[in-house]
Amino acid sequence: MYIVHVHIHVKAADIEAFRAATIENARNSRQEPGVVRFDFLQQSEDPARFTLVEVYRAPEDADKHKETAHYLTWRETVADMMAEPRVGVKYSNIHPVDAEW
Amino acid sequence: MYIVHVHIHVKAADIEAFRAATIENARNSRQEPGVVRFDFLQQSEDPARFTLVEVYRAPEDADKHKETAHYLTWRETVADMMAEPRVGVKYSNIHPVDAEW
Numbered sequence: 240m241y242i243v244h245v246h247i248h249v250k251a252a253d254i255e256a257f258r259a260a261t262i263e264n265a266r267n268s269r270q271e272p273g274v275v276r277f278d279f280l281q282q283s284e285d286p287a288r289f290t291l292v293e294v295y296r297a298p299e300d301a302d303k304h305k306e307t308a309h310y311l312t313w314r315e316t317v318a319d320m321m322a323e324p325r326v327g328v329k330y331s332n333i334h335p336v337d338a339e340w
Numbered sequence: 341m342y343i344v345h346v347h348i349h350v351k352a353a354d355i356e357a358f359r360a361a362t363i364e365n366a367r368n369s370r371q372e373p374g375v376v377r378f379d380f381l382q383q384s385e386d387p388a389r390f391t392l393v394e395v396y397r398a399p400e401d402a403d404k405h406k407e408t409a410h411y412l413t414w415r416e417t418v419a420d421m422m423a424e425p426r427v428g429v430k431y432s433n434i435h436p437v438d439a440e441w
Contacts, residue, residue, distance in 0.1 A: 242381060244345075244391070258434060265435040280343060280431035290345070290431065292393065330381035330391065333359060334366040 240275060240337055241298045242330040245291040253320035254287055260316045261289070267309035268293075273300025275340050287322065294332075294340065341376060341438055342399045343431040346392040354421035355388055361417045362390070368410035369394075374401025376441050388423065395433075395441065 249257045261279050268277040276294035295301045304310055332340070350358045362380050369378040377395035396402045405411055433441070 262435045269436070278433060279435040281434055283430040283432060289434075329384040331384060332379060333382055333390075334363045334380040335370070 240332045240340060241295045241301060242332060243291075243293045243295075243301060244328045244330065245293065245325055246328070247289045247291070247325045248322040249287050249289065249317075249320045250322045251287050253317075257289070257317055257320045260313055261291075264309050264313035265291070267307070268304060271300070271304060271307065273297065273303055341433045341441060342396045342402060343433060344392075344394045344396075344402060345429045345431065346394065346426055347429070348390045348392070348426045349423040350388050350390065350418075350421045351423045352388050358390070358418055358421045361414055362392070365410050365414035366392070368408070369405060372401070372405060372408065374398065374404055 247257075258281075265277050265279040268274050273296050274294070275296060276292060278292040280290045280292065282288040282290070293301070293304075295304070348358075359382075366378050366380040369375050374397045375395070376397060377393060379393040381391045381393065383389040383391070394402070394405075396405070
């Protein structure tokens with residue numbers, strides 16, 4: 240799997256609007272054929288910090304995701320909500336292996 | 341869900357031994373009734389850095405995990421492999437909601 244954890248820090252005033260926009264994006268992203276997981280998480284100790292756990296079958300699927308209408312809408316909607324630039328960290332899965340996802 | 345991302349930086353010489361010990365721990369942890377996911381990931385840009393994505397039904401399930409023989413064995417096996425103390429970050433899931441995991 241091609242896995243990206245996107246760490247996002249939003250302005251305190253934008254937490255609720257960011258949640259709403261990102262739920263919509265996550266809901267649509269999960270319907271993409273190359274998306275295995277698209278989990279939207281909120282940090283327990285700092286509710287202004289979020290992580291997207293994005294699991295794609297292959298790197299091309301991440302590229303396709305970035306061309307979807309829902310991603311482009313999300314990107315524009317949340318652009319001014321960022322407290323700092325978001326950071327993506329790439330991973331591969333060791334366990335479970337691909338067939339078990 | 342009660343979610344913990346554990347970020348682990350190991351000494352370069354211990355990467356293979358750490359992988360083997362942690363695959364064994366992940367395999368057993370996934371059998372625990374309170375464990376929804378236990379994903380063992382390796383960073384693409386720095387193979388000495390790993391993340392465990394631990395998803396429990398409730399905080400008590402994380403406590404129970406730490407009492408299992410496989411966790412205690414793992415903790416002891418990897419203790420001297422750490423390049424720095426590991427860091428756990430707690431999350432709750434926004435989407436998908438609990439019923440969809």
